[in-house]
Amino acid sequence: MELDDAYANGAYIDDAAAYPxxxxxxxxxxxxxxxxxAEIALPYGPAARQVLDLFHPETPPMGTAIFVHGGYWxxxxxxSWSHLARGLLARGWAVAMPSYDLCPAVPIATITRQIAQAVQYVARHSTGPLSIAxxxxxxxxxxxxxxxxxIPAEVAARFRTILPISPLSDLRPLRRTSMNADFRMTMADATAESPILMQNRHDARVAIWVGADERPAFLDQARWLAEAWDIPHVIAPGRHHxxxxxxxxxxxxxxxxxLTAP
Known part of the structure; x- marks a missing residue:
């Protein structure tokens, strides 16, 4: 379809198939x-994939970071991502990594609600600040x-940093990709799920991070969110998706x- 190439990452990364x-x-x-x-497969909701892994630092945690994986839903x-907890654990933070149901079995809106459940589970089972990447x-x-x-206000009050990395912030263009056969997004669905259009937001420190060598569509998606929310926008040199x-x-x-700054 019209925008398939624009959102194709692996086709523009050397030896892409070796990464997974x-x-x-x-x-x-x-x-x-x-x-x-490492605590493995802790259930945070009723679905089989609603489980998370929780990794603990060697000392009592200074906070808990949640990492949400990609893969176009x-x-x-x-x-596949446990090793990404290494830096945060070394800084004394616990790290939670949830799985979630995938399209087309569920729509993107259901995945969003599942991650909200995961965040609230982590909040109930931890103390101190929470960061989400x-x-x-x-x-x-x-x-x-x-x-x-x-997210309830009492949970959001604990947010330290929200850090979307190479985010998809406007879902409306994705309706013009072949992936929408699995997403099944209407324009109303895409509008409701697009962060750039969110108005009623909790206050929190937010920054965007994206690789300088990413596809132009992802550079645009990162910039659109930074501009819509008036937040810092880091373009990392030499990095791809x-x-x-x-x-x-x-x-x-x-x-x-x-993620750990006071």
């Missing part, structure tokens, strides 16, 4: 190394957590600084 197995292998090894500090689960479709979902209709999240493994990276 590499992620899965790194994540599995990381979980194994954590041992008892069509692919992946929590098990999400990548790509997960960037959309992390931004949606500022919707006052989804698949490696822009790698800095979450580095405790000294700007990404980890943003």
């Amino acid at each position: 197995p590499r992620w899965a292998s790194a994540a599995s090894g990381f979980r194994a190394a954590l041992g008892a500090r 069509l692919k992946f689960d929590r098990s 999400g990548h790509s479709a997960g960037g959309h979902l992390s931004a949606r957590m500022l919707d006052r209709a989804l 698949f490696d822009v999240i790698d800095l979450l493994q580095d405790a000294d990276s700007d990404l980890v600084d943003m």
